Amino acid sequence: EVQLVESGGGLVQPGGSLRLSCAVSGFTFSTYWMCWVRQAPGKGLEWVASIKQDGSEKYYEDFVEGRFTISRDNAENSLYLQMNSLRAEDTAVYYCTTSKSNALHNWGQGTLVTVSS
Amino acid sequence: VLTQSPGTLSLSPGERATLSCRAGQSVSSSYIAWYQQTPGQTPRLLIYGASNRATGIPDRFSGSGSGTDFTLTISRLEPEDFAVYYCQHRGGSFGGGTKVEIK
Numbered sequence A: 001e002v003q004l005v006e007s008g009g010g011l012v013q014p015g016g017s018l019r020l021s022c023a024v025s026g027f028t029f030s031t032y033w034m035c036w037v038r039q040a041p042g043k044g045l046e047w048v049a050s051i052k053q054d055g056s057e058k059y060y061e062d063f064v065e066g067r068f069t070i071s072r073d074n075a076e077n078s079l080y081l082q083m084n085s086l087r088a089e090d091t092a093v094y095y096c097t098t099s100k101s102n103a104l105h106n107w108g109q110g111t112l113v114t115v116s117s
Numbered sequence B: 001v002l003t004q005s006p007g008t009l010s011l012s013p014g015e016r017a018t019l020s021c022r023a024g025q026s027v028s029s030s031y032i033a034w035y036q037q038t039p040g041q042t043p044r045l046l047i048y049g050a051s052n053r054a055t056g057i058p059d060r061f062s063g064s065g066s067g068t069d070f071t072l073t074i075s076r077l078e079p080e081d082f083a084v085y086y087c088q089h090r091g092g093s094f095g096g097g098t099k100v101e102i103k
Helices: none
Strands: A003-007 A010-012 A018-025 A033-039 A045-051 A058-060 A068-073 A078-083 A092-100 A103-107 A111-115 B002-005 B008-011 B017-027 B032-037 B044-048 B061-074 B084-089 B098-102
Touching: A003 A092, A018 A092, A018 A111, A033 A068, A033 A078, A033 A103, A045 A068, A045 A078, A045 A092, A045 B084, A058 A068, A103 B032, A103 B044, B002 B084, B008 B017, B017 B032, B017 B084, B017 B098, B032 B061, B044 B061, B061 B084
Parallel strands: A010 A111, B008 B098
Antiparallel strands: A003 A018, A018 A078, A033 A045, A033 A092, A045 A058, A068 A078, A092 A103, A092 A111, B002 B017, B017 B061, B032 B044, B032 B084, B084 B098
16 A cells, blocks of 8 residues: 655744655655655645756746755655745645656655744 | 536535536656545545546545646535535645535
8 A cells, every 4th residue: 555654743933844754655766866846825736846856957936936845855755845944834744645647646645834933 | 727617516415516626737656646525524535547437435436637628527426425526646746636515
């Protein structure tokens, strides 16, 4: 069974940092592109970042503006999102997803990030 | 940019739902996916490559389209189909969503 389990969310002050993790199982992690998608409270889905199987290519949505870094550890079957200089508008549930054939096939349950003083 | 319409669709169970997703410029149909999100739940992939149903998706869901105009059709609405639906381009940007609500 495919499983993606996010962790690392929580309450952080504006300007602060968080590192999200996603532990995966049930599939060959190293053969999949992976993505982070977020959803602000009561809002729609928003793609954040994607990373190639070997980590050699990374793509970010414009709003990231150099503040976030996506990475992966294929030996540990884990995906990460380092988030710096956090803003109130970054408050959202962050989902870890697999990406194949230009679609996001499997999703984790999400981890809530709240940026507030 | 993907524009979804209508914003809200009010229908009764058993009716047909037709949801639209329009791209700002012509895109390959292989790049269009559709997702369903019910309240409090994680999004679920329905359609990829504009017309391919994902694993376990009932055949009342179908996707079509090309160029700039794409459509998700639910042939007969079941109670569990009342949800928000999103289209997506190339595993990246999403449309704003269409809410299908009970009339």
